[in-house]
Amino acid sequence: MHFLVTGGSGFIGGHLTALLLSQGHRVTVIDDLSTGLITNLADSDGNPNLRIIIGSVLDKDVLEPLVREADAVYHLASAVGVRLIMEQPVSTIETIFQGTDSVLRLAARYRRKLLITSTSEVYGKSEDLPFREDGDRLEGPTTMHRWAYACAKALDEFLVLAHHKMSRLPVVVVRLFNTVGPRQSAQYGMVIPRFVEAALLGQPLTVYGDGTQTRCFCHVRDVVRALDRLMTTPAAVGEVFNVGSDQEVSIRDLAVRVIELTGSRSEVQLLPYSRAFPGGGFEDMTRRVPSLEKIHRVVGWRPEASLDDILNEVAAEKRKILDL
Numbered sequence: 001m002h003f004l005v006t007g008g009s010g011f012i013g014g015h016l017t018a019l020l021l022s023q024g025h026r027v028t029v030i031d032d033l034s035t036g037l038i039t040n041l042a043d044s045d046g047n048p049n050l051r052i053i054i055g056s057v058l059d060k061d062v063l064e065p066l067v068r069e070a071d072a073v074y075h076l077a078s079a080v081g082v083r084l085i086m087e088q089p090v091s092t093i094e095t096i097f098q099g100t101d102s103v104l105r106l107a108a109r110y111r112r113k114l115l116i117t118s119t120s121e122v123y124g125k126s127e128d129l130p131f132r133e134d135g136d137r138l139e140g141p142t143t144m145h146r147w148a149y150a151c152a153k154a155l156d157e158f159l160v161l162a163h164h165k166m167s168r169l170p171v172v173v174v175r176l177f178n179t180v181g182p183r184q185s186a187q188y189g190m191v192i193p194r195f196v197e198a199a200l201l202g203q204p205l206t207v208y209g210d211g212t213q214t215r216c217f218c219h220v221r222d223v224v225r226a227l228d229r230l231m232t233t234p235a236a237v238g239e240v241f242n243v244g245s246d247q248e249v250s251i252r253d254l255a256v257r258v259i260e261l262t263g264s265r266s267e268v269q270l271l272p273y274s275r276a277f278p279g280g281g282f283e284d285m286t287r288r289v290p291s292l293e294k295i296h297r298v299v300g301w302r303p304e305a306s307l308d309d310i311l312n313e314v315a316a317e318k319r320k321i322l323d324l
Protein backbone atom coordinates (compact mmCIF):
# COMPACT_ATOMS: atom_id res chain seq x y z
CA MET A 1 0.00 0.00 0.00
CA HIS A 2 0.93 3.65 -0.27
CA PHE A 3 0.55 5.58 2.98
CA LEU A 4 0.69 9.31 3.58
CA VAL A 5 2.13 10.11 7.01
CA THR A 6 1.64 13.74 8.06
CA GLY A 7 4.22 14.73 10.64
CA GLY A 8 6.25 11.79 9.40
CA SER A 9 9.56 13.23 10.48
CA GLY A 10 8.41 13.79 14.02
CA PHE A 11 9.46 11.47 16.82
CA ILE A 12 6.53 9.06 16.43
CA GLY A 13 6.16 9.62 12.67
CA GLY A 14 9.76 8.57 12.03
CA HIS A 15 9.25 5.29 13.86
CA LEU A 16 5.92 4.67 12.10
CA THR A 17 7.46 5.36 8.69
CA ALA A 18 10.27 2.90 9.39
CA LEU A 19 7.75 0.22 10.38
CA LEU A 20 5.61 0.73 7.27
CA LEU A 21 8.65 0.65 4.98
CA SER A 22 9.88 -2.53 6.68
CA GLN A 23 6.56 -4.12 5.74
CA GLY A 24 7.21 -3.28 2.08
CA HIS A 25 4.76 -0.37 1.82
CA ARG A 26 5.39 2.91 0.06
CA VAL A 27 5.34 5.97 2.31
CA THR A 28 5.04 9.68 1.57
CA VAL A 29 5.91 11.92 4.49
CA ILE A 30 4.75 15.52 4.73
CA ASP A 31 6.35 17.56 7.48
CA ASP A 32 7.05 21.27 7.89
CA LEU A 33 10.01 20.50 10.17
CA SER A 34 8.64 22.89 12.79
CA THR A 35 9.42 20.32 15.45
CA GLY A 36 10.22 17.33 13.24
CA LEU A 37 13.76 16.51 12.18
CA ILE A 38 14.92 14.84 8.99
CA THR A 39 17.24 12.75 11.17
CA ASN A 40 14.13 11.05 12.60
CA LEU A 41 13.94 9.32 9.20
CA ALA A 42 17.61 8.33 9.20
CA ASP A 43 16.75 4.59 9.47
CA SER A 44 14.84 4.89 6.21
CA ASP A 45 17.43 7.02 4.39
CA GLY A 46 17.84 5.98 0.78
CA ASN A 47 14.82 3.66 0.82
CA PRO A 48 13.31 4.00 -2.68
CA ASN A 49 9.82 3.51 -1.22
CA LEU A 50 10.11 6.71 0.83
CA ARG A 51 9.25 10.18 -0.45
CA ILE A 52 9.67 13.21 1.80
CA ILE A 53 7.80 16.45 1.16
CA ILE A 54 8.79 19.46 3.22
CA GLY A 55 5.58 21.42 3.62
CA SER A 56 2.67 22.18 5.86
CA VAL A 57 -0.64 20.34 6.07
CA LEU A 58 -2.17 23.82 6.13
CA ASP A 59 -1.02 24.29 2.51
CA LYS A 60 -3.89 22.78 0.58
CA ASP A 61 -2.14 22.90 -2.79
CA VAL A 62 0.68 20.76 -1.46
CA LEU A 63 -1.57 18.42 0.47
CA GLU A 64 -4.22 17.75 -2.17
CA PRO A 65 -2.17 15.54 -4.56
CA LEU A 66 -0.59 13.71 -1.64
CA VAL A 67 -3.93 12.61 -0.21
CA ARG A 68 -5.20 11.77 -3.69
CA GLU A 69 -2.19 9.58 -4.47
CA ALA A 70 -2.22 7.71 -1.15
CA ASP A 71 -4.32 4.67 -0.26
CA ALA A 72 -4.64 5.73 3.38
CA VAL A 73 -3.49 8.55 5.64
CA TYR A 74 -1.94 8.64 9.10
CA HIS A 75 -2.45 12.18 10.40
CA LEU A 76 0.20 12.79 13.06
CA ALA A 77 1.15 16.40 12.29
CA SER A 78 0.44 18.50 15.37
CA ALA A 79 1.78 20.91 17.93
CA VAL A 80 3.89 18.92 20.32
CA GLY A 81 4.97 19.16 23.94
CA VAL A 82 3.48 21.03 26.86
CA ARG A 83 6.25 23.64 26.85
CA LEU A 84 5.68 24.58 23.21
CA ILE A 85 1.94 24.64 23.73
CA MET A 86 2.33 27.07 26.61
CA GLU A 87 4.71 29.29 24.67
CA GLN A 88 2.83 29.30 21.35
CA PRO A 89 -0.87 29.10 22.18
CA VAL A 90 -2.18 30.60 18.92
CA SER A 91 -0.29 28.38 16.50
CA THR A 92 -1.10 25.36 18.68
CA ILE A 93 -4.82 25.79 18.18
CA GLU A 94 -4.48 26.64 14.49
CA THR A 95 -2.16 23.76 13.66
CA ILE A 96 -4.29 21.22 15.43
CA PHE A 97 -7.69 22.27 14.24
CA GLN A 98 -7.00 23.64 10.77
CA GLY A 99 -4.53 20.86 10.02
CA THR A 100 -7.03 18.12 10.79
CA ASP A 101 -9.77 19.99 8.96
CA SER A 102 -7.65 20.17 5.76
CA VAL A 103 -6.61 16.53 5.90
CA LEU A 104 -10.14 15.42 6.65
CA ARG A 105 -11.75 17.37 3.81
CA LEU A 106 -9.35 15.79 1.32
CA ALA A 107 -9.73 12.33 2.82
CA ALA A 108 -13.49 12.76 2.48
CA ARG A 109 -13.18 14.00 -1.13
CA TYR A 110 -11.06 11.02 -2.20
CA ARG A 111 -12.54 8.49 0.25
CA ARG A 112 -9.21 7.67 1.89
CA LYS A 113 -9.03 5.81 5.17
CA LEU A 114 -7.77 8.16 7.88
CA LEU A 115 -6.22 7.50 11.27
CA ILE A 116 -5.75 10.57 13.46
CA THR A 117 -3.71 10.83 16.62
CA SER A 118 -5.47 12.60 19.45
CA THR A 119 -4.24 12.72 23.01
CA SER A 120 -4.79 11.45 26.54
CA GLU A 121 -5.00 15.12 27.48
CA VAL A 122 -8.63 15.04 26.36
CA TYR A 123 -9.47 13.22 29.63
CA GLY A 124 -8.17 16.28 31.44
CA LYS A 125 -8.56 16.23 35.21
CA SER A 126 -11.02 13.37 35.29
CA GLU A 127 -10.45 11.12 38.29
CA ASP A 128 -12.39 8.26 36.79
CA LEU A 129 -9.38 5.96 36.39
CA PRO A 130 -8.36 4.08 34.36
CA PHE A 131 -9.56 6.32 31.54
CA ARG A 132 -11.99 4.52 29.27
CA GLU A 133 -12.65 5.80 25.78
CA ASP A 134 -16.33 6.32 26.60
CA GLY A 135 -15.61 8.05 29.93
CA ASP A 136 -16.37 11.68 30.75
CA ARG A 137 -13.80 14.39 30.21
CA LEU A 138 -12.99 17.16 32.68
CA GLU A 139 -11.10 20.15 31.39
CA GLY A 140 -9.97 23.29 33.15
CA PRO A 141 -10.86 26.92 32.33
CA THR A 142 -10.04 28.63 29.03
CA THR A 143 -7.69 30.99 30.87
CA MET A 144 -5.35 28.02 31.37
CA HIS A 145 -3.60 27.56 28.00
CA ARG A 146 -2.77 23.96 28.62
CA TRP A 147 -6.41 23.06 28.07
CA ALA A 148 -6.44 24.63 24.60
CA TYR A 149 -4.49 21.64 23.38
CA ALA A 150 -6.95 19.14 24.84
CA CYS A 151 -9.89 21.15 23.61
CA ALA A 152 -8.57 21.50 20.04
CA LYS A 153 -7.82 17.77 19.92
CA ALA A 154 -11.29 16.94 21.25
CA LEU A 155 -12.80 19.12 18.54
CA ASP A 156 -10.72 17.21 15.96
CA GLU A 157 -12.18 14.00 17.33
CA PHE A 158 -15.73 15.35 17.04
CA LEU A 159 -15.09 16.42 13.46
CA VAL A 160 -13.56 13.11 12.41
CA LEU A 161 -16.35 11.11 14.00
CA ALA A 162 -18.93 13.41 12.44
CA HIS A 163 -17.52 12.69 8.96
CA HIS A 164 -17.74 9.00 9.73
CA LYS A 165 -21.33 9.37 10.83
CA MET A 166 -22.42 11.50 7.88
CA SER A 167 -20.61 9.76 5.01
CA ARG A 168 -19.23 6.51 6.48
CA LEU A 169 -15.70 7.82 5.88
CA PRO A 170 -13.41 5.12 7.31
CA VAL A 171 -11.67 6.78 10.26
CA VAL A 172 -9.88 5.69 13.42
CA VAL A 173 -9.18 7.98 16.37
CA VAL A 174 -6.22 7.20 18.62
CA ARG A 175 -5.62 8.82 22.00
CA LEU A 176 -1.91 8.64 22.59
CA PHE A 177 -0.68 8.50 26.16
CA ASN A 178 2.92 9.41 27.09
CA THR A 179 5.06 8.00 24.30
CA VAL A 180 8.80 7.77 24.77
CA GLY A 181 11.91 6.13 23.40
CA PRO A 182 14.96 6.73 21.24
CA ARG A 183 15.17 9.99 19.30
CA GLN A 184 12.71 11.87 21.52
CA SER A 185 14.04 15.37 22.01
CA ALA A 186 14.38 16.96 25.45
CA GLN A 187 13.72 20.31 23.80
CA TYR A 188 9.93 20.35 24.09
CA GLY A 189 9.79 19.58 27.79
CA MET A 190 9.25 15.80 27.77
CA VAL A 191 10.26 14.38 31.06
CA ILE A 192 12.17 11.19 30.21
CA PRO A 193 14.73 12.65 27.78
CA ARG A 194 15.19 15.57 30.18
CA PHE A 195 15.75 13.37 33.23
CA VAL A 196 18.07 10.96 31.42
CA GLU A 197 20.19 13.78 29.99
CA ALA A 198 20.41 15.50 33.36
CA ALA A 199 21.36 12.24 35.11
CA LEU A 200 24.09 11.47 32.58
CA LEU A 201 25.51 14.98 32.86
CA GLY A 202 25.41 14.92 36.67
CA GLN A 203 22.91 17.79 36.75
CA PRO A 204 19.87 17.96 39.06
CA LEU A 205 16.68 16.25 37.88
CA THR A 206 13.98 18.90 38.14
CA VAL A 207 10.65 17.51 39.27
CA TYR A 208 7.73 19.92 38.88
CA GLY A 209 5.35 20.30 41.79
CA ASP A 210 5.70 17.68 44.53
CA GLY A 211 6.36 14.82 42.09
CA THR A 212 3.35 12.76 43.20
CA GLN A 213 1.70 13.21 39.79
CA THR A 214 1.76 9.97 37.82
CA ARG A 215 2.12 8.96 34.19
CA CYS A 216 2.40 5.71 32.22
CA PHE A 217 5.19 5.62 29.64
CA CYS A 218 4.94 3.52 26.50
CA HIS A 219 7.77 2.65 24.13
CA VAL A 220 7.31 4.30 20.74
CA ARG A 221 7.97 0.95 19.06
CA ASP A 222 4.94 -0.50 20.84
CA VAL A 223 2.90 2.58 19.95
CA VAL A 224 3.57 2.36 16.20
CA ARG A 225 2.71 -1.34 16.26
CA ALA A 226 -0.65 -0.35 17.70
CA LEU A 227 -1.19 2.32 15.04
CA ASP A 228 -0.48 -0.22 12.31
CA ARG A 229 -2.94 -2.74 13.78
CA LEU A 230 -5.64 -0.12 14.21
CA MET A 231 -5.24 1.06 10.63
CA THR A 232 -5.55 -2.46 9.25
CA THR A 233 -8.34 -3.86 11.45
CA PRO A 234 -11.81 -3.28 9.94
CA ALA A 235 -13.48 -3.48 13.37
CA ALA A 236 -11.51 -0.39 14.48
CA VAL A 237 -13.24 1.89 11.96
CA GLY A 238 -15.36 4.66 13.47
CA GLU A 239 -13.92 4.01 16.92
CA VAL A 240 -11.71 5.76 19.48
CA PHE A 241 -8.81 3.90 21.14
CA ASN A 242 -6.39 4.57 23.96
CA VAL A 243 -2.81 3.68 23.08
CA GLY A 244 -0.23 3.64 25.83
CA SER A 245 1.14 1.77 28.78
CA ASP A 246 -0.92 1.14 31.91
CA GLN A 247 2.10 0.85 34.24
CA GLU A 248 1.78 3.89 36.46
CA VAL A 249 4.77 5.67 38.01
CA SER A 250 5.02 8.91 39.98
CA ILE A 251 7.36 11.51 38.50
CA ARG A 252 9.40 11.53 41.68
CA ASP A 253 9.87 7.74 41.54
CA LEU A 254 10.73 8.08 37.87
CA ALA A 255 13.51 10.53 38.71
CA VAL A 256 14.90 8.18 41.36
CA ARG A 257 14.78 5.23 38.95
CA VAL A 258 16.61 7.19 36.24
CA ILE A 259 19.35 8.05 38.74
CA GLU A 260 19.63 4.39 39.83
CA LEU A 261 19.73 2.94 36.32
CA THR A 262 22.29 5.43 35.03
CA GLY A 263 24.46 5.16 38.17
CA SER A 264 24.30 8.94 38.40
CA ARG A 265 25.20 11.17 41.36
CA SER A 266 22.56 13.72 40.41
CA GLU A 267 20.00 14.90 42.92
CA VAL A 268 16.28 15.34 42.61
CA GLN A 269 15.13 18.95 42.91
CA LEU A 270 11.52 20.00 43.33
CA LEU A 271 10.47 23.05 41.32
CA PRO A 272 7.08 24.75 41.85
CA TYR A 273 4.95 24.88 38.71
CA SER A 274 4.89 28.68 38.95
CA ARG A 275 8.65 28.67 38.38
CA ALA A 276 8.65 25.92 35.75
CA PHE A 277 6.03 27.85 33.75
CA PRO A 278 6.55 31.48 34.81
CA GLY A 279 3.90 32.87 32.45
CA GLY A 280 1.22 31.13 34.54
CA GLY A 281 -1.77 29.43 32.93
CA PHE A 282 -0.55 25.96 33.80
CA GLU A 283 -2.30 23.15 35.60
CA ASP A 284 -0.94 19.62 35.73
CA MET A 285 -2.83 16.35 35.72
CA THR A 286 -2.41 14.34 38.86
CA ARG A 287 -2.89 10.86 37.40
CA ARG A 288 -3.11 9.57 33.86
CA VAL A 289 -3.72 5.86 33.25
CA PRO A 290 -5.41 4.35 30.20
CA SER A 291 -7.80 1.45 30.13
CA LEU A 292 -6.36 -0.90 27.49
CA GLU A 293 -9.36 -3.20 27.55
CA LYS A 294 -10.81 -1.91 24.27
CA ILE A 295 -7.67 -1.99 22.15
CA HIS A 296 -6.78 -5.42 23.48
CA ARG A 297 -10.25 -6.74 22.71
CA VAL A 298 -10.45 -5.27 19.19
CA VAL A 299 -6.91 -5.68 17.85
CA GLY A 300 -5.19 -7.88 20.48
CA TRP A 301 -2.52 -5.27 21.26
CA ARG A 302 -0.65 -4.80 24.51
CA PRO A 303 2.60 -2.93 25.13
CA GLU A 304 5.70 -5.07 25.61
CA ALA A 305 8.56 -2.85 26.77
CA SER A 306 8.87 -2.16 30.51
CA LEU A 307 9.81 1.22 31.96
CA ASP A 308 13.31 -0.09 32.73
CA ASP A 309 13.70 -1.31 29.13
CA ILE A 310 12.76 2.16 27.93
CA LEU A 311 15.05 4.01 30.34
CA ASN A 312 18.00 1.76 29.52
CA GLU A 313 17.49 2.22 25.79
CA VAL A 314 17.13 6.00 26.06
CA ALA A 315 20.20 6.20 28.30
CA ALA A 316 22.29 4.13 25.86
CA GLU A 317 21.31 6.44 23.01
CA LYS A 318 21.95 9.64 24.99
CA ARG A 319 25.37 8.33 26.11
CA LYS A 320 26.32 7.98 22.46
CA ILE A 321 25.01 11.42 21.54
CA LEU A 322 26.70 13.09 24.51
CA ASP A 323 29.84 11.08 23.82
CA LEU A 324 30.04 9.70 27.36
Ligand code: UDP
Binding pocket: 082, 178, 189, 190, 191, 192, 194, 195, 206, 207, 208, 209, 213, 215, 251, 284, 285
Ligand atom coordinates in the same frame (compact mmCIF):
# COMPACT_ATOMS: atom_id res chain seq x y z
N1 UDP B 1 7.93 17.03 34.40
C1 UDP B 1 8.86 17.26 35.40
N2 UDP B 1 10.10 17.75 35.04
C2 UDP B 1 10.44 17.99 33.74
C3 UDP B 1 9.48 17.76 32.73
C4 UDP B 1 8.23 17.28 33.10
O1 UDP B 1 8.60 17.04 36.58
O2 UDP B 1 11.57 18.42 33.50
C5 UDP B 1 6.62 16.45 34.79
C6 UDP B 1 5.40 17.20 34.22
O3 UDP B 1 4.99 18.23 35.09
C7 UDP B 1 4.39 16.08 34.15
C8 UDP B 1 5.22 14.84 33.83
O4 UDP B 1 6.55 15.17 34.21
O5 UDP B 1 3.73 15.91 35.37
C9 UDP B 1 5.21 14.43 32.37
O6 UDP B 1 5.56 15.56 31.60
P1 UDP B 1 5.72 15.53 30.01
O7 UDP B 1 5.95 16.95 29.58
O8 UDP B 1 6.74 14.52 29.62
O9 UDP B 1 4.33 15.00 29.47
P2 UDP B 1 2.81 15.40 29.86
O10 UDP B 1 2.32 14.20 30.59
O11 UDP B 1 2.80 16.63 30.69
O12 UDP B 1 2.18 15.57 28.55
